[in-house]
Amino acid sequence: MAKTIQELQTVATQVRRDILRMVCKASSGHPGGSMSSTDILTALYFNEMKQDPATWTRDGKGQDMFILSAGHMTPVYYSVLARAGYFPVSELATFRQMGSRLQGHPSIRKGLPGIFQASGSLGQGLSAAAGLAAAKILDGDDNFVWCLCGDGESEEGQIWEAGMFAVFHKLDNLIAMTDWNGKQIDGPVEEVSGEGDLAAKWEAWGWRVIVADGHDFEAILKAYELAKAGKGGGKPTMILWQTEMGHGVDFMAGTHKWHGSVPKPEQLEDALKQLGETPLGDF
Amino acid sequence: MKKYIDSGKKDTRSGFGAGLLKAGEANPRVVALTADLKGSLKMDSFAAAFPERFFQCGIAEANMVGVAAGMAITGKIPFIGSFAEFVTGRVYDQIRQEVSYGNTNVKIASSHAGITLGEDGATHQTMEDLALMRALPGMVVLNPCDYNQTVQATLAAAAYEGPVYLRFGRPSVPNFTDPEEPFVIGKALVLNEGKDVTLIATGHTVWEALQAAEALEADGISAEVIDIATIKPLDVDAIVASAAKTGAVVVAEEHNMAGGLGEAVAGVLAAKRPTPVEYVNGEDRFGQSGTPSALMAAYGLDAPHIAAAARKAIGRK
Numbered sequence: 001m002a003k004t005i006q007e008l009q010t011v012a013t014q015v016r017r018d019i020l021r022m023v024c025k026a027s028s029g030h031p032g033g034s035m036s037s038t039d040i041l042t043a044l045y046f047n048e049m050k051q052d053p054a055t056w057t058r059d060g061k062g063q064d065m066f067i068l069s070a071g072h073m074t075p076v077y078y079s080v081l082a083r084a085g086y087f088p089v090s091e092l093a094t095f096r097q098m099g100s101r102l103q104g105h106p107s108i109r110k111g112l113p114g115i116f117q118a119s120g121s122l123g124q125g126l127s128a129a130a131g132l133a134a135a136k137i138l139d140g141d142d143n144f145v146w147c148l149c150g151d152g153e154s155e156e157g158q159i160w161e162a163g164m165f166a167v168f169h170k171l172d173n174l175i176a177m178t179d180w181n182g183k184q185i186d187g188p189v190e191e192v193s194g195e196g197d198l199a200a201k202w203e204a205w206g207w208r209v210i211v212a213d214g215h216d217f218e219a220i221l222k223a224y225e226l227a228k229a230g231k232g233g234g235k236p237t238m239i240l241w242q243t244e245m246g247h248g249v250d251f252m253a254g255t256h257k258w259h260g261s262v263p264k265p266e267q268l269e270d271a272l273k274q275l276g277e278t279p280l281g282d283f
Numbered sequence: 284m285k286k287y288i289d290s291g292k293k294d295t296r297s298g299f300g301a302g303l304l305k306a307g308e309a310n311p312r313v314v315a316l317t318a319d320l321k322g323s324l325k326m327d328s329f330a331a332a333f334p335e336r337f338f339q340c341g342i343a344e345a346n347m348v349g350v351a352a353g354m355a356i357t358g359k360i361p362f363i364g365s366f367a368e369f370v371t372g373r374v375y376d377q378i379r380q381e382v383s384y385g386n387t388n389v390k391i392a393s394s395h396a397g398i399t400l401g402e403d404g405a406t407h408q409t410m411e412d413l414a415l416m417r418a419l420p421g422m423v424v425l426n427p428c429d430y431n432q433t434v435q436a437t438l439a440a441a442a443y444e445g446p447v448y449l450r451f452g453r454p455s456v457p458n459f460t461d462p463e464e465p466f467v468i469g470k471a472l473v474l475n476e477g478k479d480v481t482l483i484a485t486g487h488t489v490w491e492a493l494q495a496a497e498a499l500e501a502d503g504i505s506a507e508v509i510d511i512a513t514i515k516p517l518d519v520d521a522i523v524a525s526a527a528k529t530g531a532v533v534v535a536e537e538h539n540m541a542g543g544l545g546e547a548v549a550g551v552l553a554a555k556r557p558t559p560v561e562y563v564n565g566e567d568r569f570g571q572s573g574t575p576s577a578l579m580a581a582y583g584l585d586a587p588h589i590a591a592a593a594r595k596a597i598g599r600k
Contacts (some may be wrong), residue, residue, distance in 0.1 A: 057357050067353075108385055116356055118385040120375050127346045128381060131353020131361075138314075138335065139357065158377070161346035169338070 002047045005217040011083055012042045014280040016248045018079035018092055021282060022080050023262045026096035029104070032258035034076035036181040036214070041076055043220045045084045045113060048228075050143055053085040056113050064143045069125025069159075070150035070179065071105040072260070078102050083280070086114040088110065092283040118233055123156025126176055130166045133174035144228065147176045152184030155193045160205070163212050167206040168234040171224075174236040175227045176207075179212070179214070183245040183256035192212035201239045214241030249274050284475050284500055289457035289495050293430035295486075296394045299451050300325025301430075302437025303362055303392075307333050310360065313441055316351055317364045318344045323453075324364035324394050328536035347388055348374045348389070355388040360441055363389065367396035367450060368409035375415055375519040382422050382446045383419040390440045391416075394574075395453040396426075397537035398565065398576035398582055399487055408570035414542020416448040417515050423468060424515040426450045428489035430458040432512060435466035443468055448488065454575040457490045460510075473525070477507035480593045481525040481532045484513045487510035487565065488535040491579070494586035499593055506593060519551050526558040531596035534564035535589050537579075559599035 002097070003011065014040050023029035045051070049064040056063070061215070066078050075095070082089045094100035101110040105120030119125045126196065129147035136143060149159060166174050178198060186192050202209045208230045212223035223239055230237045246252030249271040252263075263271055307329050315329050316338040324594045332339035334544045340347040342364055344365055347568040351361035363370060370393050371378070393412060400408045416424050425447060429435040433451050440447040474489070484492035489510045497507040507525050510519070526532050532552065534545040552558045565582055579585045 058356060060356070061358075106438075117352065117387075118380055121380045124345075124349050124377055124381055127349020127377075128353040128356070130346070131350035131355075133353075133359060134338065134350065135314075135357040136353040136360050138359075141357075158345040158349070161341075161343035162349065165340060165343065165346050167349060168341070 019075040071119030076131035123158040126162035293457040298430035298433030300432040306441035336478035338425040348377035364392040371412040405569040439466035471521035495589035
């Protein structure tokens with residue numbers, strides 16, 4: 001059942017707590033991008049995707065499917081999946097441990113429910129999502145395929161190959177998203193690659209483009225409805241989410257430095273205090 | 284010694300095209316994708332018969348691999364086709380993550396493999412693809428030797444659940460295997476029994492090995508000829524049994540030394556039955572422009588070179 005905006009905010013706060021506690025427990029992982037995409041993934045899994053954890057199968061028949069192309073964002077992905085009921089929340093404590101189903105980057109080899117495809121080597125997930133979307137059209141399966149990419153990731157040429165394929169094959173059941181936080185490991189995207197205006201680029205590629213605030217749930221839900229309304233129009237949709245790396249914690253926000261770094265114990269304590277506790281409870 | 288007859292030269296890629304059409308007729312889950320090489324891969328008849336199951340990807344092989352993986356996740360059986368270099372070396376990381384690690388039921392149709400691609404020269408002639416594909420955990424690697432066997436190998440690949448690398452070639456070559464012989468993945472075929480030396484060959488070199496065996500027989504040397512149509516998983520028992528019988532082995536392949544069938548066989552024999560081994564392969568070189576047959580001779584991959592290697596192996600017993 002769809003959640004209210006207040007309920008979504010509560011889940012998102014808990015997810016951010018999970019992200020920080022997971023990476024601190026594992027002493028590794030990628031909190032920055034996870035925190036910039038927390039709100040959009042929370043809204044996606046709780047309010048937008050047609051999905052049922054109880055009947056989940058990898059072939060995704062009769063349900064929406066999701067590919068995390070920017071595979072390093074596993075902290076947010078696993079937290080959202082667990083909070084949505086795909087596996088026990090307590091399992092988040094095993095993140096990046098030997099033998100865990102919660103591998104550093106998504107793996108289909110450990111049998112973790114909710115994971116459709118391996119990712120981590122960047123630039124590949126949008127192609128897999130396009131394949132899912134093309135197959136759904138071939139099968140007359142009327143559900144959506146969602147995909148989340150990073151803006152840094154979009155420096156990979158394969159993203160643009162997939163972009164061309166999706167337009168050529170009229171994949172209007174494909175809704176791709178970019179976590180447009182403007183940061184990547186080595187610094188601001190504009191100082192690393194000069195990627196430029198993603199909206200203009202995707203429009204030139206022939207996609208429907210929606211630009212929205214990725215931290216405002218009203219804007220997020222509105223953008224999702226707009227995206228879904230594109231079905232039948234013969235074009236894939238790209239939502240460019242304007243987000244902030246490390247969003248929600250003052251010393252982590254807006255800098256690339258937390259892409260793949262882990263807070264120290266006293267920083268974790270400070271961050272959790274800033275986020276506040278929720279009734280959902282920590283893992 | 285059984286004498287094999289060429290029923291008329293045909294290219295193995297046409298065997299793939301015929302097999303793909305049959306697989307598509309037998310199973311609606313079969314789909315085909317190409318990166319602007321539909322004609323070269325002989326996918327025309329499949330595309331004409333099943334236009335909705337044929338996907339033109341343009342010259343974008345990396346994306347094609349990912350799209351195929353996505354389709355496989357939903358239950359399709361995708362065959363992706365391009366030249367061997369462009370569906371291996373160019374997209375190694377995509378195959379590793381999306382197909383091998385992702386364990387998707389994708390069939391990599393790899394045409395124009397080896398030096399017999401010919402006139403286009405070294406940029407297009409991969410002699411390293413078997414090494415790359417063998418290295419991937421769980422990847423099945425098939426390298427059939429003629430048209431008939433390629434038809435059957437394509438059907439076997441479609442029926443097998445899991446990633447398959449299916450390698451074949453461009454030129455017309457002798458067609459001599461039984462068209463009704465079903466392809467069993469992982470099984471070596473003893474084409475001729477012999478007692479003095481074992482000639483292990485794969486792909487285009489199988490016919491050359493048969494010719495070498497005839498030449499050796501004329502000199503009173505009895506050669507066993509084994510067709511390794513499945514390079515991975517390798518039929519270890521067949522190789523060890525034959526080496527135990529003959530005591531000398533030649534491995535012939537249209538591929539370089541590093542990571543090829545020769546090293547695979549040597550590894551098996553070193554562990555289980557140390558035996559003198561001689562190699563017929565591209566060594567550590569790039570190819571060049573030329574006709575397929577001229578290149579096979581110039582790079583030492585034809586029957587006379589296999590026969591010479593057999594004499595050398597016997598001399599080391």
